[in-house]
Amino acid sequence: MIEIENLTKKYKNLTALDNISLTIKSGELFAYLGPNGAGKTTTIRILTGLTKLTSGCARLNGFDIVHDELSAKRQYGLVPQSINLDRELSVYENLYIHGRLYHMSTKPLKKKIQELLNYVELSERRNTLVKKLSGGMKRRVMIACALVHSPVILFLDEPTVGLDPGMRRKVWALIKNIQQAGALIFLTTHYIEEAEFLAQRVAFIDEGKIVTVDTPENLIKQQGEWAIDRIVDGMMETVYFDSREDADNYNSCMDERFTFRKVNLEDSFLALTGKKVK
Amino acid sequence: MIRGFWAIYLREMMILRRRLLRQIPSWAVSPTLFLIAFGYAMGRDMTVDRHTYMEFLVPGLAAMSSMTQAFAISSEINIARFYWHIFEKFQAAPISSTAYVLGEVLAGMTRALLAVLVILILGFAFGVNLSYNFFFWAAILLNSFIFASLAVGLAMLVKSHSDQAMLNSFIITPMGFLGGTFFPLAMLPDWAQNLLYYLPLTHAAKAARASAFGSTPQLTSYIILLAIGAIFFIMSIKCVKMAKD
Structure with a gap:
């Protein structure tokens, strides 16, 4: 569960997030939709401890992101917008290091990596250096990395940006499968069809403010x-x-x-x- | 508090292992040139404290190399931070700033030790065979601890990769030439000696040289090195905490 109360982020003369409050239930696929610069990434960065909040609070699975930071961090996996894989390491090594960052011991980690490589259909690429993978494959490795420690929350920040339509649909199917396995998915996107296809609820964000939150069907029906x-x-x-x-x-x-x-x-x-x- | 440091260290070692065949020759280039130009050509007939200049030079080069290679971890951190966004992965992981700093500092120290080994092998090839005992390695380790800690802290403060090159020009290069690597500091005027006394490399070179020559190094050098290292390590932890937006 994600609980956000009156979250605000200010940079000198700019209010990037303005008093945002949201509650997202376990197992929900929640899309955060807005134009570039609306505050989508800032929200994710604050929730994942990459950016300091100015005021307000947030809890991930009951753990306060400021006061119980390390416990909160164990609750989620993050797939950021930009590729953050070690290009000089293999797919397997990237996953292994990621698991060790989450304090997993070697034996269960190796088993989990094999499962995930099958899941994202990259078993045959396990020893390939990341720099030799296509954009879509890198995205799938990033999703696998985020799932290594079996998080209950998955943050996906524009997960299909820059992918061709075929690969985008493949990633969508993967996201749906992850959600059906019980994870809460917080997805930011500016692709309308992505939010419509995937989300159970959608929040519109504009200029740092939540405009509305509802199901895609209800939002569309209003028009x-x-x-x-x-x-x-x-x-x-x-x-x-x-x-x-x-x-x-x-x-x-x-x-x-x-x-x-x-x-x-x-x-x-x-x-x-x-x-x-x- | 330090849980997770091993993952940071392991990552750096995996990358180093991939690059090792390229890295070893690059560690050897500058010392070889110094040994040829200063040791073999210019200093052939020179003695310092009853030792050949080549014997004087090798422990100094080892101390200097432990500084430059430990500090080089800052470039790796910057590339990971500014170009590959990998630092954010560590920020998002459930590891403390202390664990991150410890992992990177140990990686910097490992690089430094390997680079020093290359120099000692080169020195041996040039006919220099000294006593590389416990006190020699202790001085090298403490020096690399200082500069790896400084590197992590400064890597958090710089705003771009080009700032990093500036740090090398302002900190590492002057210290390399003035920290007792190439000439005895006793040749300088008193005021300069007093000033250079505060450089960690001065103490590292002095202690490493004394040990390598079979003398007993001064304990104060080790205490000073340890104290500076501890200060830089704590400052680095603060800098990592400050690195959030």
Whole structure:
């Protein structure tokens, strides 16, 4: 479980996080959606002890991130945005060092590494140097690293950024499997389809503030079910409809070019913040 | 409190093992040049305290090398921090700042000891065979402890990798030349000797040389080295704690 109460982070003249409060239950797949610079990574950095908070508090599985820092750190695995693997070490060595950082003894660690390499489908690459792996493989090694010590919480900070669509879907499947095994997953993303496909609940964050928290279905429903995008006087205009029939009726009256599509989380974000996520 | 230090040390050793075949020749280049230029060519007919200049030079080079190679761990930390983001992995792990510093300092000391071994083998090839006893190694170990501790602390304070090169220019190079490696400090005026007395390398070179020549080194040198090392080690722990945003 993650409990965040009135979390604030200030840098000189900038408030990166403004009084954020959230509760995320065990086993939940929670997506944190917002544009670049909204405060997503700052939240994760504070929760994982990489950045000091200015005020407020947070607990991971009941352990305070400031007062019981080392116990809190044992509760989670972290997959950061940038690749943080040792390029000069092999896949196995990276996982081994990671396990030792979490005080695992050699025998159970070796067993766990083998299990994880099978899980992320990299068994045949165990002795390959990380610098020789593709971007997608590196991501999977990072996920395996984060799982070595069997954490109950997994932080994924933009886990599919820079991956091709095929590899992205492979990582999504992996994330779903991890969540189904019982882990709480806190996922930051600016990919709409990622949040829609994976998350049970979504928080919109903008300029350091939580705008709303709800299920993707409820957030989308607030706008309608279907949308028509068209260009009016050089500006994109979107009209929303509750049913396909209403949208078809509207279409039949239009002469200009348009795009007809299902409503998504981007529409909901736009309606609530006046901005696009990407 | 120090749980997890072994993982930090092990990581550095795994990387060092991969690079060792490249690293050993690089440790040998500068000392070989110093031995040829200063020891073999310029100092061929020179004696210092009834020893050949080559014999004077080798323990000094060993002390200097224990300083430079222990301090070189700061470049490794910086690369891991600024380019590969690996330092964040350690920050996110359930290990204390003390464990992190201890692991990196031990790694720096190991590099230093290996580099000193290379120098002693080179010295042997140049015909220098001295007494490398317990007191010699104690001075080398304490010196490498000081500079590895300093390296970890400074690596946390610098803001970019280019700042690191500046530290080498301002700290390591002057100390290497003025810490009693190449000439006896007694040749300098009193005020300079008094000033250089406070450099750790002065004491390390003095103690290592005395031991290598079969004399009994001064206990005060070891006490000073240990005290400076302890101060730098504690300061490094503080610096690691401060390295969060």
